Amino acid sequence: MAIPPKQYVSMFRFSKGALTGIGKTYLAAFDSREYQRILFVAHREEILKQAEKSFKNVRPMSERGFFIGTQKETDKDIIFASVQSLGKNDSLKLFQPDYFDYIIVDEFHHAVAQNYQNIINYFQPRFLLGLTATPERLDSKDVLAICDYNLVYEAPLKKAINQGWLVPFRYYAIFDETVNYETIDYRNGKYQTTQLEEALSIHKRADLIFSHYKKYRSTRAMGFCMSKHHAEFMADYFVKHGVSACAVYSGDEGVHNTAREKALSKLVKGEINVIFSVDMFNEGLDIASLDMVMMLRPTESPTIFLQQLGRGLRLYKDKHYLNVLDFIGNYKKANFSPYLMTGASKSQFKKASDVIKEDALLPEDCIMDFDFRLIDLFEKMDRSSIKIEKLLVEEYERIKAELGHRPSRTELFTYMDETIYLNIKSKAKINPFKNYLNFLKNQNDLSDEEIAWLDTPAANFINMIEKTPMSKTYKLPTILAFIKNGRLELKINDDDLYESFKDFYSHGSNAVDLLRDKNSQTFKEWGKAEYVKLARKNPVHFLCQSESEIFSSDEEFMYLTNSLAPYQENLLFIQHIKDAIELRKQEFYKNRLEKLESK
Structure with a gap:
């Protein structure tokens, strides 16, 4: 497969399991002498070490080095660098801007962050390649805009499963009425952390989760929680009910908190049955033996949801499918899940309830089962949609708060929620991009x-x-x-x-x-x-x-x-x-x- 033209900034979009298939085809291109110096960038050391092993197989004669922490090798053919170490100005100056012929950025959905931007803006490679399994917007930041909407290859979830790169899923959407999200403060696109933590960490909800967990013969499960306290609470509940479990999060407080590597080892060996995690296993590591994932927090980011789902979709011996338990209440964006599981878009289906009815959207051998009360909830949410003008102003204020300054046109476009953008795109009278000064005037922000x-x-x-x-x-x-x-x-x-x-x-x-x-x-x-x-x-x-x-x-x-x-x-x-x-x-x-x- 020929490498695309020089100076063609692109994005390689695929579900992670495809790395063993399509990914190898692209790695094989590195045999070409055309690209002498290669930089591989990621944010976790585990990812860099996995990548180094892959490149060793493809380019065994090339000298390979790491740029991590105090280990700063600058004279190797292929350098594997952590974004935290390389993204600093002092580190970047150790290289000429055109030093690397080819730069690969893994987990490219992080590329909107400042250290990634420092690297992308500093270097002038002949080719820049972004790799991500979740190119969808991370907290509404448009990752595709960074590479000017150029795609080299795309393999969404449905294709990856149909091709046999990932296992099928059995998705169970469970109605959760134990939490009333309308009583929790919601600002700038997020629920207030302390209030949400208290609402999720109650025995009535844990009872609901545990009863559904016991319906399936899971030996290795992962539950994704919203905070350290929530993860501790869930691990403690499961242990007290006879299921071996631990919590994994940054820091060392908590009775059930276990180091990530140790917890993973115990799970693989079958010494524990469940890990309750807080953003520690969203990406970077393959946990092939997982047979269940439990979504225990409100879905606020499509990227995080798909990352967590992806932890359990890896191929593994005698593993025929993954059970997914999603506990859904009346939180904002609750009706996102049908779109995320099927790959449908809001432009195709205006109502989540319509997506659920379209079995043809699902990958082969996959099941999607929604509690009928959720369908009623989704239809109620669709009927009570806020006027787009109000949503637009709320989105503007959210982005402004996140950036810490008045957003420019380009920033508002880049960070705007896709659904809102699709709604205002053809409405010239309310589209801020058709007269931004007038829009800012209406916000008293000139x-x-x-x-x-x-x-x-x-x-x-x-x-x-x-x-x-x-x-x-x-x-x-x-x-x-x-x-x-x-x-x-x-x-x-x-x-x-x-x-x-x-x-x-x-x-x-x-x-x-x-x-x-x-x-x-x-x-x-x-x-x-x-x-x-x-x-x-x-x-x-x-x-x-x-x-x-x-x-x-x-x-x-x-x-x-x-x-x-x-x-x-x-x-x-x-x-x-x-x-x-x-x-x-x-x-x-x-x-x-x-x-x-x-x-």
Whole structure:
């Protein structure tokens, strides 16, 4: 299998079990001498050691080293680095930005975090590959946006099970009326921790969980809890009821708390039957012998839910399927589970109850069993949906609180919940991305300077960028050509257009438009004449025609209206321009991917 083009930032999307099949095909590509230096990045030492063993089989003659803690090897052919060690500025400076030919980032759904961003933004490899089993948004952070919605390969849960890479599941959705989530405070997309912990750690709920656990002949189970106290409570309850169990979480307090490696060893050997975990087994380690997982916390993140499900789907001798017990109450997002188990989307099915009825959505040999009371709950939730305008404002406030500052257009787009985005996407009147200044005005979140821009050429120019039609990306480098050295120029020449287009399309993701058109497939060999011809024929012509109050041109120059002269050196204004352009670029990538997936 040939490696995709140089500088093509991509994402390799698959269910983890596929690493033994499809993953090996990609690892085999590393036999090529074309990529001499390779960096493998992960956040856990166990993942790095597993990866080193795989690469040893494929590239036995290559020197391999680790960049973890105090062990900082910098002169090996293949380096396995922890994101915590490499993501620091002092560590990055030990390497030249172009030192690595090929960079692989495992568990790529973490790539929105700062240390990952430091690594991704610092290095300039010929190829960057992201690996993840859960590309869905982590707390609404759009991971796909980081790689400009480029996919190399995708094997979702259904395909992985149908191909025999993972075992089938028996999913039992159990109605849990022991907790009334409406009495628990909910802020910025999360339940208040202390209140939720107390509500979940009660004997009535433990009775419900234990009674369902005993229905199945489980020998190795894992229960996912929301806090240390909750995990301790559940482990203590099971032990007192005759089932050997322990809790695993960070720290060393608690009677039942056991070190992760020790607990895992005991579970594999059959010395204990259940581990109650708090985010310690979500990813990174294969626990193939698990025959049951219990979801004991409200589903707030699709990524975490699928990670936890994935702990039990690994192939294992004499293991024919995994039992999944999900205890669902009237919490927000309770109706996510049908979508997560089937891979359906909100754009396909507006109601969770409709997803449940579609048996064809399930992978082969899988079962999904919902308590009838849950179906009633889901239908009630669908009927009582909050107006999208209110949801949008709540989402804006959530993202603002999470970031600690007013989100830019691009940040709001990247972190916005997918369901909300799909709802506002085609509604121009409420879509904040069609006029972000006006949206911020309605939230009382404009500065005095920005308020002064309203109904002026400055606001009109920004709004033009937000709304101008785009079938390709050509308008973006045209507008960017007017920004030079942090200043907005009022006229540009062919040299400016050439430099802007050449820079913009030197990035593989942007180059897709040129690669798909037979007239521009040879763009890498182009000089000034070819780029200027493209710019003049397409975006310059159409911008001057459709936005004639802002743009004009002659044979030598392209002009901006003189009414923008007062804002030429306004850094905040230029920041808004760049943000609007970046937002349009990310939206374009997302729409491009959706069109490809719909074919």
